[in-house]
Each structure stands twice: as structure tokens, then as C-alpha cells.
Amino acid sequence: MANQKDKQEVNWVAIRMLTGDRVKFIGLVFGVAFSTLLITQQLTIFVNLLMRGGVAVQEVSTANVWVMDPATRTADVIYPMPITALDRVRSVSGVAFASPLLRSNASIRTPEGDLEGVTVIGVDDSSLVGIPRRMFEGDPARLMDPDAVFIDDVGSRKLFAPGQTVIGSQLELNDQRAIIKGIVDSTPTFTAQVTLYTRYSNALNFVPGTRNRLSFVLVRSDANVSPETLAGRITEQTGLKARTTQQFTRDGIDFIIENTGIPINFGITVVLGVIVGVAIVGLTFSLFIRDNIKQFGALKAIGVTNRKIMVMVAAQSGLVALIGYGLGLTMAAGFIGGGAAGSDDFKGFYMPYQIPLITAALVLAIIALTGFIAIRSVLKTDPASVFR
Amino acid sequence: MSRFAISVRGVAKDFPVGDDNIRVLHDINVDVNAGELTYLVGESGSGKTTLISIIAGILYPTEGRVQVFDTEIYDLSDNELVMFRLANIGFIFQQYNLIPTLTAAENAAIPLIADGMKRDEAVERGRVLLEKLNIANQADKFPRQLSGGQQQRVAIARALVHEPRLIVCDEPTAALDAKSGRRVMDLLREVALSEDRAVIIVTHDNRIFDLADRILAMEDGRITHDGRDKAILMQEDAQ
Numbered sequence: 076m077a078n079q080k081d082k083q084e085v086n087w088v089a090i091r092m093l094t095g096d097r098v099k100f101i102g103l104v105f106g107v108a109f110s111t112l113l114i115t116q117q118l119t120i121f122v123n124l125l126m127r128g129g130v131a132v133q134e135v136s137t138a139n140v141w142v143m144d145p146a147t148r149t150a151d152v153i154y155p156m157p158i159t160a161l162d163r164v165r166s167v168s169g170v171a172f173a174s175p176l177l178r179s180n181a182s183i184r185t186p187e188g189d190l191e192g193v194t195v196i197g198v199d200d201s202s203l204v205g206i207p208r209r210m211f212e213g214d215p216a217r218l219m220d221p222d223a224v225f226i227d228d229v230g231s232r233k234l235f236a237p238g239q240t241v242i243g244s245q246l247e248l249n250d251q252r253a254i255i256k257g258i259v260d261s262t263p264t265f266t267a268q269v270t271l272y273t274r275y276s277n278a279l280n281f282v283p284g285t286r287n288r289l290s291f292v293l294v295r296s297d298a299n300v301s302p303e304t305l306a307g308r309i310t311e312q313t314g315l316k317a318r319t320t321q322q323f324t325r326d327g328i329d330f331i332i333e334n335t336g337i338p339i340n341f342g343i344t345v346v347l348g349v350i351v352g353v354a355i356v357g358l359t360f361s362l363f364i365r366d367n368i369k370q371f372g373a374l375k376a377i378g379v380t381n382r383k384i385m386v387m388v389a390a391q392s393g394l395v396a397l398i399g400y401g402l403g404l405t406m407a408a409g410f411i412g413g414g415a416a417g418s419d420d421f422k423g424f425y426m427p428y429q430i431p432l433i434t435a436a437l438v439l440a441i442i443a444l445t446g447f448i449a450i451r452s453v454l455k456t457d458p459a460s461v462f463r
Numbered sequence: 464m465s466r467f468a469i470s471v472r473g474v475a476k477d478f479p480v481g482d483d484n485i486r487v488l489h490d491i492n493v494d495v496n497a498g499e500l501t502y503l504v505g506e507s508g509s510g511k512t513t514l515i516s517i518i519a520g521i522l523y524p525t526e527g528r529v530q531v532f533d534t535e536i537y538d539l540s541d542n543e544l545v546m547f548r549l550a551n552i553g554f555i556f557q558q559y560n561l562i563p564t565l566t567a568a569e570n571a572a573i574p575l576i577a578d579g580m581k582r583d584e585a586v587e588r589g590r591v592l593l594e595k596l597n598i599a600n601q602a603d604k605f606p607r608q609l610s611g612g613q614q615q616r617v618a619i620a621r622a623l624v625h626e627p628r629l630i631v632c633d634e635p636t637a638a639l640d641a642k643s644g645r646r647v648m649d650l651l652r653e654v655a656l657s658e659d660r661a662v663i664i665v666t667h668d669n670r671i672f673d674l675a676d677r678i679l680a681m682e683d684g685r686i687t688h689d690g691r692d693k694a695i696l697m698q699e700d701a702q
Contacts, residue, residue: 084576084579084580084581084582084585085576085577085579087576087582088562088565088569088573088576088577091562091564091565091569092562092564092565094564095563095564095565096563096564367562369558369560370560370561370562370563372560373554373556373560374573374577375521375545376519376521376548376554377548377549377554377573377574377577377621378545378546378547378548378549378550378552378574378577378578379545379549379577380542380545380546383577457521457522458521459516459521459522461521461554461556461558461560461633462512462515462516462521462556462557462633462665
């Protein structure tokens with residue numbers, strides 16, 4: 076008998092048994108790949124849609140504390156404050172600078188004559204704190220020009236046909252003239268409206284409103300004060316709500332979770348992905364095992380232990396999981412990457428590293444469940460059955 | 464060391480049927496010598512498959528003891544029994560039970576691979592045995608590309624490749640024509656039998672009775688004939 080013990084060799088038999096039955100092997104790999112694609116793609120879209128609830132906050136990199144009326148919930152659900160709030164915030168120790176920000180909705184008449192809802196963002200007249208950090212086209216200083224607005228790049232493609240001149244074009248904004256002087260590179264927000272950036276003083280003219288117009292005070296903390304400490308101090312001394320960038324981003328995400336059906340809908344799709352995976356992989360694997368049950372019985376009679384049989388089935392499951400997961404993940408990455416590169420709807424979409432890990436865990440669960448069901452019938456097979 | 468290859472003492476086997484048990488083997492006592500080709504014959508339901516399964520260590524008896532080459536096989540733990548089978552027993556099944564996605568040489572090498580031998584070495588030894596069985600030119604073919612007789616030879620190669628001391632065969636010629644069946648039996652006798660080995664064959668096939676050294680006939684779970692007087696059995700069968 077053999078002297079050289081190599082327990083891996085029996086796995087080679089298992090893999091050959093599996094890959095030799097091409098139809099079932101492809102069926103199994105397809106089942107896992109399809110589940111992986113469905114779960115990964117849906118989770119990625121879900122997470123990115125949620126992240127858009129915090130995009131407006133994250134775009135403003137220079138501020139690390141947002142101050143607002145206590146009734147304000149997110150960057151889009153705002154209760155304005157009087158302009159005096161700005162000075163009250165500036166008076167708090169630990170504030171390096173504080174700038175006003177106005178966010179409001181308005182309507183514009185498009186070059187084709189259609190009506191389009193826009194978000195108008197008014198930033199500090201002198202510092203321009205509040206505009207996105209990257210310009211797609213134009214110079215930030217041009218925002219100082221009379222009636223100047225910057226438009227977001229996705230919005231510019233929405234309003235203007237390819238090849239049409241955007242810079243220098245005039246828009247009719249709430250019945251007033253606005254001239255596009257630059258295009259900013261920003262990620263669309265959850266509402267996906269066209270966004271126009273302008274100076275605070277211009278915004279007051281563009282957007283009709285009530286007595287109180289100030290949406291937020293953007294604050295930068297002194298180097299020796301943490302944003303959390305400063306936010307607490309501002310709330311204590313002014314009675315206003317103050318949130319750090321991270322906290323306010325999270326508020327925007329939580330608002331979507333609490334007020335939309337998105338988590339349920341995407342959750343259902345992910346569950347369906349798991350069910351489809353279990354169904355396809357489970358049925359195909361059971362068929363494969365059933366077709367080979369006599370061979371497994373013969374192996375048991377010859378002298379392959381139950382433990383080795385379990386290792387064999389685990390090797391078969393592992394191979395299917397590895398190839399299927401790899402294929403599915405590649406397809407999902409291609410879908411998200413291709414979408415992000417080619418479609419404004421997917422702009423800024425990315426796949427957080429946690430999603431492949433979650434998908435891997437779910438695929439493992441699918442494989443473990445189906446493998447367990449399959450192996451039960453093998454282990455229950457009486458080796459004496461090969462003589463019947 | 465006992466002079467018997469197999470010693471069966473007081474073996475009985477019950478199978479559950481509903482709430483009751485039905486006894487299919489009754490107090491079987493038989494010894495099988497090494498170097499003999501022993502046939503186990505009888506009608507369907509006579510208990511011969513149950514007896515050969517018990518002798519081969521794949522079915523626990525309800526009562527009694529079985530010694531295979533001086534080892535009380537049912538005193539072994541489950542794992543020890545599996546390892547004993549792997550080392551000492553070769554199986555030839557009626558339906559061959561070859562793995563369809565492995566070549567003939569790879570199928571022949573299965574017991575060695577199961578025992579942990581390096582694949583290349585195991586397959587090479589399978590190839591050598593196929594050569595001995597005159598199907599070396601079929602070594603790289605898959606079972607579906609082989610005739611019934613060729614598949615049976617691959618099954619024989621698989622049963623012999625690890626040089627077991629006991630070979631148990633279930634209807635090895637049932638699916639073969641008379642000529643192929645006889646050739647398989649000649650091969651089996653030539654390759655398998657030696658002074659320290661034993662071969663037990665369950666068969667209905669009276670065309671090969673004359674090749675047996677000893678015939679055990681079974682009826683209703685009992686051995687009704689035990690001897691070397693093959694003529695009697697062959698006459699009875701002819702009647």
C-alpha cells in the first residue's frame with residue numbers, strides 16, 4: 076500500500092467527478108455567479124443611494140461642523156434661521172471661521188423652454204466656502220461676477236445637449252437672469268436635481284423666501300478643538316443644533332432609511348438573490364449527488380471514510396463557490412464600474428470593500444446549506460447498497 | 464494463524480419491516496479457505512447478497528462473528544473497519560460503478576488514491592494492471608467509451624490494484640455474453656487467486672459453475688449445500 080500519504084489526492088477525484096459533468100458544473104457555477112451578481116449589485120446600488128443622502132455635506136470639505144435650526148433634519152430638509160445666527164456662532168470660542176450657506180429649491184426655464192427644478196446653493200460671498208473642491212470647467216473666482224452661477228456637471232448634461240456651449244449661457248432662474256460661469260465636479264445628491272452654486276447675496280435674490288433665509292452656518296474648528304467638542308459648545312451657547320460632518324452625513328443617510336421604502340425593496344432583492352442561489356445551486360447539487368450516489372456508495376464500500384467523503388463534497392462545493400463568486404463579483408464590478416463611467420445615474424458609485432465580504436458570507440451560507448443537504452444523502456447511503 | 468481466509472460463526476441478520484423485524488440469515492457457519500474460488504449461489508431473496516455484504520464488512524450482522532484473515536472485523540471501530548476494507552478487500556460490482564468522468568486507468572487507481580498514494584504513481588499502477596488484463600489500449604478512455612466486458616475488466620483492475628487478500632464479486636458476468644463472461648472468470652482466477660488470497664463470487668450464472676473450487680448454495684437464509692461436488696449443483700440447475 077501507499078507509503079506517501081497525501082489526503083489531497085482524493086479531492087482530485089471529487090473535482091474530476093464534478094467538472095466532468097459539464098452541464099451540472101456550469102449550472103452550479105451559474106447559480107452562484109448569478110446570486111453573487113444580484114446580491115453584490117443590489118447591495119452596491121443600495122449603499123450608494125444611501126450615501127447620496129450625505130453627499131451634500133461631504134462635498135464641503137473645508138467645514139467640519141454644520142450649525143442649523145434645531146428643526147432641520149438633513150441638508151435637504153431645512154428650517155431656515157435668521158442671519159444673526161451667523162454672528163452668534165462666530166462668537167463661540169474654538170471657531171476658526173464660520174460662513175453662511177443657503178440651500179433652497181427654485182425653478183429654471185431650460186434653453187428648450189422646459190421647466191426644471193433646481194437646488195440653489197448660496198455660499199459665502201468672500202471665502203466661497205461651500206462650493207465643491209473640484210472644478211470641471213472654469214475658475215472659482217468667476218463666481219464673483221454679477222449674476223454668476225456654477226452648475227454641477229451632471230446637471231449641465233441634463234440641461235444642455237452634447238456640443239452645446241454651457242459656459243456663458245444664460246438661465247432664467249425664478250424669473251431672474253443667471254449666467255453660468257463654471258461647471259463643478261460634484262456627485263449628484265439623493266434628489267438628483269440640477270444644482271446651481273452662487274454667492275450668498277445672489278442667492279437671496281434668486282430665491283424668494285421668508286424673513287429667515289440662512290440654512291446653515293458652516294464652521295471650521297480651531298486646530299486644538301475637536302469638531303465634537305465644538306459642536307457641543309455651539310449647541311450649549313447658542314441653542315442651535317450643531318453636527319459634525321460625519322454626524323450630519325449619517326443624519327442624511329438615516330433620513331432615507333427611515334422615510335423611504337428603499338431598504339425594504341433592496342433587502343427583498345438581496346433575499347431573492349439568496350433564495351435563487353439556494354434554489355439553483357441546491358437543486359443542481361442534489362441532482363449531481365443523486366446521479367453519483369452509486370459511485371459514492373462504491374467509494375464508501377472500497378474504503379473511503381465518511382470524513383473523506385465530506386472533504387470531497389466540501390472540495391466540490393468550494394470549487395463551485397470560488398469560481399461562481401469570482402465570476403459574479405467580476406460581473407458586478409463591471410456593471411458598477413461601467414455604469415459609473417458611462418452613466419450620470421451611477422456617477423460616484425463605488426463598491427465598498429464590505430460588500431464583497433458580505434456577499435462572500437452569503438455565498439458561503441448558500442454553499443454550506445446546499446452542501447449540507449447534499450452530503451446528508453451521501454452519508455446516509457449504505458455501502459451495502461452497491462450490492463443491491 | 465487460522466488456515467481459513469474467512470470464518471463465519473453463528474451469523475444472523477434481521478431487517479426491520481414496519482414495526483417488526485424479518486430474519487433473512489439464520490445461524491450461518493462457514494469457513495472459506497485461502498487459494499479457493501468460492502461461489503455463493505441461490506435464488507433471489509435467498510440471502511446471498513446479505514451474506515457477502517456481511518463478509519465484506521459493509522453490513523453489520525445482527526448476531527454472530529466474522530473473521531477475515533484472523534481479524535474479527537466487527538470488533539473494529541467504524542473507521543478501523545473502513546481502513547481494513549481499503550487494505551484487505553477488493554470489490555467487483557454487478558453494475559461496475561465506475562466513475563464516469565475518470566479514465567479507465569484513473570478508475571483502476573481509485574483504491575490507491577483513497578489510501579493517499581500520489582496520483583501519478585497510483586494511475587501508473589492502474590495502467591500496469593490494465594495491461595495485465597489485456598486492455599492497456601483502453602487505459603485513457605472513459606467508461607462510456609468501453610464495452611461491458613472492458614468495463615468489467617476495469618472494475619476487476621480496481622478491485623485488484625491495491626493487492627487485497629479477499630475479493631468479493633457480485634454477479635461479475637451477469638451483463639456479459641458467455642464468451643466474455645468466461646474470459647473474465649479466467650482472468651479473475653489467474654490474477655486474483657494465490658495461496659494467501661480468497662475470492663468469493665455471488666452468481667446466478669450456471670455457465671461458469673465449472674470454474675468454481677467450491678460452491679455454497681443458499682435458500683431462505685440458510686446454506687443448503689456446501690461442497691466441492693459441483694456436478695450435483697450443475698445437474699440440479701439443469702433440471
